[in-house]
Amino acid sequence: MSTARMENPTSIMGLNKPNGQFRGPLKPVGLTSGSLATAPEPDAHQKGGNIPQGSGGIRFGDDWKKCLQLPQKDCRFRTxxxxxxxxxxxxxxxxxxxxxxxxxxxxxxxxxxxxxxxxxxxxxxxxxxxxxxxxxxxxxxxxxxxxxxxxxxxxxxxxxxxxxxxxxxxxxxxxxxxxxxxxxxxxxxxxxxxxxxxxxxxxxxxxxxxxxxxxxxxxxxxxxxxxxxxxxxxxxxxxxxxLMDELTLKGITQYYAYVTERQKVHCLNTLFSRLQINQSIIFCNSTQRVELLAKKITQLGYSCFYIHAKMMQEYRNRVFHDFRNGLCRNLVCTDLFTRGIDIQAVNVVINFDFPKNAETYLHRIGRSGRFGHLGLAINLITSEDRFNLKSIEDQLVTDIKPIPGSIDKGLYVAEKPNQS
Structure with missing residues (x-):
């Protein structure tokens, strides 16, 4: 039993603004080699399985591993x-x-x-x-x-x-x-x-x-x-x-950028232009700010969806499904999206609004770096956030560093899986 999640929703294309999907152009983000995630390989249940119907399953002595339809091998580095x-x-x-x-x-x-x-x-x-x-x-x-x-x-x-x-x-x-x-x-x-x-x-x-x-x-x-x-x-x-020798994932590199409130959108635009983003999740602290930021990102020329708790569940399901399948590069959301969400293609998390407590921060940045892979967490910090920043660092026993002029791609961009 778990809290509410969104699994296998039906995808309906062409949703408009109130439904969480701003259809901006799929403008390349960062280097041109950064590509959107492709739709994941269907699992055994979706394929109908490999066990012959009515046969009672694979019989004793069969080489059952030969019947497997294995997905592409993931050769990315893991921590x-x-x-x-x-x-x-x-x-x-x-x-x-x-x-x-x-x-x-x-x-x-x-x-x-x-x-x-x-x-x-x-x-x-x-x-x-x-x-x-x-x-x-x-x-x-x-x-x-x-x-x-x-x-x-x-x-x-x-x-x-x-x-x-x-x-x-x-x-x-x-x-x-x-x-x-x-x-x-x-x-x-x-x-x-x-x-x-x-x-x-x-x-x-x-x-x-x-x-x-x-x-x-x-x-x-x-x-x-x-x-x-x-x-x-x-x-x-x-x-x-x-298994919590430390709280944050080893593969996530954390930075902060000290900005004023008015500089946040400009800073975000700069990050989009300089980072090699596969997919990103951007967190705001209110539903109103989520919609405003998603609209602004689209106006800047980037593909963007948004999701928050005040949207109908049907629309949230569709947005999540399409984002997970790689139809959009950026997702703006509230803390609705901090738990139980596993999207392997997300390699960058941005706290447009810095969270108030360590628990929320931990769950937010944990949306990247899934299953030992590399990820990047960037926090936009105003003067009002500086005390929360220090408190969260102390509670999580972690180091959030000032953002450098250039971020090493090796910290958050994995090699593509082996095609063989």
């Missing part, structure tokens, strides 16, 4: 956030053949550190409290054991896999639409948010409807002290995973 593993393979966990096929066809070659730590424990049925950085494979750490433990012969909700807010899920339960009395596994992704004062009462109410012996898995990059109280009440001898 130790995802490469410092024990050397385990996905095949070591005795997973279902069909699940293994799906894992490999997604392009996942080996488990990341958080997946190595989490998968065997989750399969054993033990509660887990896992803390790992954004973009290091937390979703796979719980989705793989979740899918493995589902029994397709049982016609009831087993892990209550629902994409919704806690309030909506609770409403479905109380109306009898979602029958969860046989649920054996509950996963909370972005658990710090779900266990905050805004949601923890709802979460505890949901738990009261579950089977008594249920397993609870908590995953997040940050855990406030309040989680300890919840853990003591609802988790049974949880296995704790902490």
């Amino acid at each position: 130790s956030d995802v490469t410092s593993t024990k050397g385990n393979e996905f095949e070591d966990y005795c997973l279902k053949r069909e699940l293994l096929m799906g894992i490999f066809e997604m392009g996942w070659e080996k488990p990341s550190p958080v997946q190595e730590e989490s998968i065997p424990i989750a399969l054993s049925g033990r509660d887990i409290l896992a803390r790992a950085k954004n973009g290091t494979g937390k979703s796979g750490a719980y989705l793989i054991p979740l899918l493995e433990r589902i029994d397709l012969k049982k016609d009831h909700i087993q892990v209550h896999v629902v994409i919704a807010t806690p309030g909506r899920i609770l409403d479905l339960i109380k109306k009898g639409v979602a029958k969860v009395d046989k649920v054996q596994m509950m996963v909370m992704d972005e658990a710090d948010k779900l266990l905050s004062q805004d949601f923890v009462v709802l979460i505890e109410d949901i738990i009261s409807f579950l089977a008594k012996g249920r397993q609870i898995l908590l995953y997040s990059a940050t855990f406030p002290i309040s989680v300890q109280k919840f853990m003591a009440k609802h988790l049974s001898k949880p296995y704790e995973i902490n």
Whole structure:
């Protein structure tokens, strides 16, 4: 279970301004070699899979790996956030053949550190409290054991896999639409948010409807002290995973540019002209500023979409879908877009408005540098932001440096994947 996300929405082209898509020209950004991301390879489910229908799956003795439709191999550099593993393979966990096929066809070659730590424990049925950085494979750490433990012969909700807010899920339960009395596994992704004062009462109410012996898995990059109280009440001898030797991703280089409010758009225009941006996400602190900035970026001649919480969900889905598929280079948004969003092509995050706290900053810049890849975070700092800048540096034990006149492309531009 997680907070609301936008997965596999239908793409409808030609949306106009109120729907979040400004259709400016696809003006090249930085060097001409910087290209937009192409649409991702369809996953096994979208292709219809490779298992013959009605055959009961691949039979014992078949060379099932020959049937795989593997995506293009990703040969980009990856940091130790995802490469410092024990050397385990996905095949070591005795997973279902069909699940293994799906894992490999997604392009996942080996488990990341958080997946190595989490998968065997989750399969054993033990509660887990896992803390790992954004973009290091937390979703796979719980989705793989979740899918493995589902029994397709049982016609009831087993892990209550629902994409919704806690309030909506609770409403479905109380109306009898979602029958969860046989649920054996509950996963909370972005658990710090779900266990905050805004949601923890709802979460505890949901738990009261579950089977008594249920397993609870908590995953997040940050855990406030309040989680300890919840853990003591609802988790049974949880296995704790902490892979947070530092809070920020190793592959993200952070800079700040000291500007006045009036200079921000000019500074942004300069960044667009000098950086080799594949895709960028630009954060503002209000919905009004998001729309105004997106319009200004389009007037400057750059392709730009925008997204914020006041837009209809249908329009947000479409904007996200099109941006993820590389139809636009720049996306302006509010903090709606800081959690649970994985777009591998994003290599630059710009805080047009600097955030107020360290948690928001951490989740924002974590939209780049996904799964050990390189990324760049640039913060536009006014005189009012200087105290927040110092505070966030101290809390995250990180170094945000003044922006240099020229930024080394090697810090945020990866080589293209090998075509072979």
